Amino acid sequence: MRSSSILLAAAAVTSTVASPLLVKKSNFAAPPGGDIDILNYALTLEYLERKFYQEGLQNFTSEDFCQAGFDASFYANLKEIYADEQSHVSFLATALGDKAVQEATYSFPVHDVKSFVSLSAILEGVGVSAYLGAAASIANKAYLTAAGSILTVEARHASYVRAALKESPFPKAYDTPLDFNQVYSLAAQFITGFAPGAAALPFMAFPPLSLRPSQYPYTAGRSSVTFDNAYANAVAMGKAAMDTKVYAVFYSGLDTYYVPVYIPGFNYTMAPEAPPTGQVYVVLSTANGTGTNLATDENTISGVGILEVLMK
Numbered sequence: 001m002r003s004s005s006i007l008l009a010a011a012a013v014t015s016t017v018a019s020p021l022l023v024k025k026s027n028f029a030a031p032p033g034g035d036i037d038i039l040n041y042a043l044t045l046e047y048l049e050r051k052f053y054q055e056g057l058q059n060f061t062s063e064d065f066c067q068a069g070f071d072a073s074f075y076a077n078l079k080e081i082y083a084d085e086q087s088h089v090s091f092l093a094t095a096l097g098d099k100a101v102q103e104a105t106y107s108f109p110v111h112d113v114k115s116f117v118s119l120s121a122i123l124e125g126v127g128v129s130a131y132l133g134a135a136a137s138i139a140n141k142a143y144l145t146a147a148g149s150i151l152t153v154e155a156r157h158a159s160y161v162r163a164a165l166k167e168s169p170f171p172k173a174y175d176t177p178l179d180f181n182q183v184y185s186l187a188a189q190f191i192t193g194f195a196p197g198a199a200a201l202p203f204m205a206f207p208p209l210s211l212r213p214s215q216y217p218y219t220a221g222r223s224s225v226t227f228d229n230a231y232a233n234a235v236a237m238g239k240a241a242m243d244t245k246v247y248a249v250f251y252s253g254l255d256t257y258y259v260p261v262y263i264p265g266f267n268y269t270m271a272p273e274a275p276p277t278g279q280v281y282v283v284l285s286t287a288n289g290t291g292t293n294l295a296t297d298e299n300t301i302s303g304v305g306i307l308e309v310l311m312k
């Protein structure tokens with residue numbers, strides 16, 4: 001029986017590391033509604049974060065965090081983070097007035113303190129990537145400053161929570177911009193419903209990509225990552241057949257790495273000279289990363305997966 005997994009190949013890593021600033025993707029262009037859409041996109045993420053902390057602080061006590069190995073100030077700092085997210089929500093909702101989107105309903109895969117804190121680090125990192133990716137599309141300079149002001153605080157949250165998890169608080173010299181649909185794909189995994197009659201944002205989610213690294217955290221340059229069901233999804237979408245070359249595209253800082261994937265049987269080795277590190281994002285694409293054949297939303301098969309990668 002054919003495995004529904006796709007494994008990364010051992011060799012032939014191409015990357016666009018040499019000239020990341022020359023790689024301009026169309027998908028960073030402003031959405032049709034311009035700044036209003038972008039602020040609503042930000043609000044959507046802030047609602048999600050607010051709900052996440054609200055639930056987490058209800059579910060777990062200060063003692064629960066201490067018992068799980070976090071220090072005595074951790075709970076108070078989580079409350080502070082929650083207050084920041086509440087403030088971001090009010091700020092954006094007030095700026096948007098009657099154009100503000102309504103809050104969706106969410107479900108988070110949290111079963112204990114550890115999974116809550118791990119997801120917290122991921123969500124804060126995604127927040128950073130979202131604001132960073134959106135920055136260039138914001139037309140109004142005052143909004144850009146406000147977005148930057150939120151972005152730096154999300155980055156501080158991310159560092160703090162990462163450090164509490166004994167992960168590097170600043171794993172790379174550059175943070176990673178993600179485009180609107182990439183972030184929306186990540187957020188959509190937690191959205192269970194929209195308010196009746198709520199206006200939809202002009203973004204779409206890719207079929208989800210689940211990664212199964214053979215070790216966690218993943219160490220750059222070692223062993224394999226399996227993408228569960230990705231092949232079946234791609235075929236079902238008519239985006240891949242047996243002979244379609246598919247690439248795993250890794251986003252890390254301003255670098256993008258393209259690695260051919262195979263069905264199944266080989267392992268992936270990261271480019272040793274400049275390994276992706278930290279919270280690395282992955283999509284599967286039919287683009288190979290050479291010349292102008294770059295990953296875009298149009299040639300993305302599934303995503304976005306997240307891999308926490310340690311320096312070798």
Ligand SMILES: *[C@@H]1O[C@H](CO)[C@@H](O)[C@H](O)[C@H]1NC(C)=O
Binds near residue numbers: 051107108110116
């Ligand atoms: C809080 O607990 C509820 C009930 O167990 C669970 O459904 C939810 O996912 C949890 N949320 C968070 C963020 O901890």
Ligand SMILES: *[C@@H]1O[C@H](CO)[C@@H](O)[C@H](O)[C@H]1NC(C)=O
Binds near residue numbers: 224
């Ligand atoms: C893939 O990785 C596994 C586990 O690390 C190892 O046992 C296996 O030999 C590797 N296969 C190849 C083809 O490198």
Ligand SMILES: *[C@@H]1O[C@H](CO)[C@@H](O)[C@H](O)[C@H]1NC(C)=O
Binds near residue numbers: 290293
């Ligand atoms: C990448 O794709 C381009 C355009 O389809 C093609 O010309 C080129 O040969 C491909 N390169 C590799 C290494 O597959």
